[in-house]
Amino acid sequence: MNKKIKIGLFGFGCVGQGLYRVLSQAQHIQAEIVKIGVKDLSKPRTLPAHLFTGNAAEILDDPSVDVVVELISDAEAAYDIVTTSLKRGKHVVTANKKMVAAHLPELVALQEEYGASLLYEASSCGSIPIIRTLEEYYDNELLHEVKGIFNGSSNFILSKIFNENLSYATALKQAQGLGFAEADPTLDIGGYDSRSKLAIIAAHAFGIFVHPEEIFCYGIDNLKQQDIDFAKENNFKIRLVARAQKRAAGSINLSVIPQFVKSTDKFYSVENEYNAVLVEAAFSDQQAFIGKGAGGNPTGSAVLSDISALTYDYRYEYKKKSKAAGLSYSTDQLLEVYIRTNSALPELGLVPGWESSHFNGGSYIKGKILLSRLLNIKQALQQAGAFVATFSEAEAINAESKTADTKTVVII
Numbered sequence: 001m002n003k004k005i006k007i008g009l010f011g012f013g014c015v016g017q018g019l020y021r022v023l024s025q026a027q028h029i030q031a032e033i034v035k036i037g038v039k040d041l042s043k044p045r046t047l048p049a050h051l052f053t054g055n056a057a058e059i060l061d062d063p064s065v066d067v068v069v070e071l072i073s074d075a076e077a078a079y080d081i082v083t084t085s086l087k088r089g090k091h092v093v094t095a096n097k098k099m100v101a102a103h104l105p106e107l108v109a110l111q112e113e114y115g116a117s118l119l120y121e122a123s124s125c126g127s128i129p130i131i132r133t134l135e136e137y138y139d140n141e142l143l144h145e146v147k148g149i150f151n152g153s154s155n156f157i158l159s160k161i162f163n164e165n166l167s168y169a170t171a172l173k174q175a176q177g178l179g180f181a182e183a184d185p186t187l188d189i190g191g192y193d194s195r196s197k198l199a200i201i202a203a204h205a206f207g208i209f210v211h212p213e214e215i216f217c218y219g220i221d222n223l224k225q226q227d228i229d230f231a232k233e234n235n236f237k238i239r240l241v242a243r244a245q246k247r248a249a250g251s252i253n254l255s256v257i258p259q260f261v262k263s264t265d266k267f268y269s270v271e272n273e274y275n276a277v278l279v280e281a282a283f284s285d286q287q288a289f290i291g292k293g294a295g296g297n298p299t300g301s302a303v304l305s306d307i308s309a310l311t312y313d314y315r316y317e318y319k320k321k322s323k324a325a326g327l328s329y330s331t332d333q334l335l336e337v338y339i340r341t342n343s344a345l346p347e348l349g350l351v352p353g354w355e356s357s358h359f360n361g362g363s364y365i366k367g368k369i370l371l372s373r374l375l376n377i378k379q380a381l382q383q384a385g386a387f388v389a390t391f392s393e394a395e396a397i398n399a400e401s402k403t404a405d406t407k408t409v410v411i412i
């Protein structure tokens with residue numbers, strides 16, 4: 001594509017406006033936004049009214065639009081816009097992780113059938129260029145693990161709690177006020193946003209396509225002062241960590257769980273709306289990518305990069321998919337965890353050797369549990385208001401609450 005690209009943009013919120021700013025300052029890209037689809041035409045806008053439409057067909061039916069950039073907050077409407085565009089041979093750039101993760105196999109098939117390209121770098125970890133890096137740079141590497149802090153708003157909240165002693169509620173309000181939280185904050189703090197990104201990243205890292213609903217995710221919404229005290233007593237911070245790990249037998253484990261991290265951990269100093277991705281591979285060893293995971297300009301910059309890639313006809317080849325023979329998704333993984341509740345715990349299916357401690361008005365236990373078991377009892381854990389977090393093995397052995405009675409050992 002070596003002519004000036006005509007863009008039909010959907011969405012003029014945080015990211016749509018960010019893209020507009022970024023695009024208007026980019027010097028070497030031949031691209032122009034010809035129309036902007038929004039939901040509420042009566043809203044005051046910073047651009048001339050003639051640029052906006054409330055009718056999606058005005059963009060989708062316009063043969064002069066080469067590229068549709070989809071940046072709306074409604075995942076179902078986004079699915080219709082993206083699939084219709086691909087079927088009409090229009091290239092698409094999207095930032096919508098929820099929509100991409102839920103429909104990835106179909107979106108790959110549509111690209112193959114209609115020849116149009118779908119790029120979504122901005123969908124995973126904002127400004128960190130992880131998807132194209134996994135697809136191209138790590139093309140032939142033997143990847144062991146990709147893990148990270150994939151959600152800027154929950155990381156912002158955790159940073160405020162641990163660095164400034166803010167309450168959870170105040171930190172959440174600040175995150176919303178600064179526009180880091182998504183339209184519905186439960187997606188962020190419940191871990192669902194990270195889970196969608198993990199599903200996308202697993203497809204490009206390992207070539208496996210797993211529907212997000214099959215992946216265990218536990219958020220920070222049940223975090224209580226006892227958990228914060230426990231972390232501080234043991235010199236930990238808490239981070240919400242998404243992890244795709246290849247096991248020896250060719251299985252891939254995926255999870256999103258809060259994690260206790262100590263000062264030597266790379267995630268310890270990743271603060272506020274920053275995201276981080278750690279890639280561990282056989283030859284390149286460990287590499288860390290850190291950057292802003294949210295906000296109009298950083299996310300707009302990732303969208304710009306995709307638009308630019310389309311000018312040289314770039315498309316994801318899903319290279320790992322053909323190399324994924326023998327790899328399969330598995331929840332058969334033993335995790336070292338801490339589970340705290342202020343009411344009765346559900347039957348956990350514990351691995352012998354658990355430790356249980358009681359403190360005023362609640363209790364926590366720490367020990368090992370299978371990921372598959374966590375997946376089965378997630379609803380019961382949530383109903384009990386439980387907070388769940390993982391340790392690395394060495395950390396688990398040493399961590400204990402100094403204010404809790406640690407005498408009881410529970411074996412079920």
Ligand SMILES: NC(=O)c1ccc[n+]([C@@H]2O[C@H](COP(=O)([O-])OP(=O)(O)OC[C@H]3O[C@@H](n4cnc5c(N)ncnc54)[C@H](OP(=O)(O)O)[C@@H]3O)[C@@H](O)[C@H]2O)c1
Nearest residue numbers: 011012013014015038039040071072073077095096294295
């Ligand atoms: N915010 C971030 O930092 C960030 C980072 C990475 C990825 N993303 C993703 O980027 C996308 C946009 O997020 P955002 O934060 O920019 O959202 P936002 O600020 O809430 O803006 C949403 C925009 O979508 C429009 N919209 C909603 N439903 C629509 C529909 N059915 N048809 C047409 N337009 C519709 C809204 O129109 P009105 O203006 O008329 O209300 C608004 O302009 C989402 O998929 C999000 O997950 C966001």
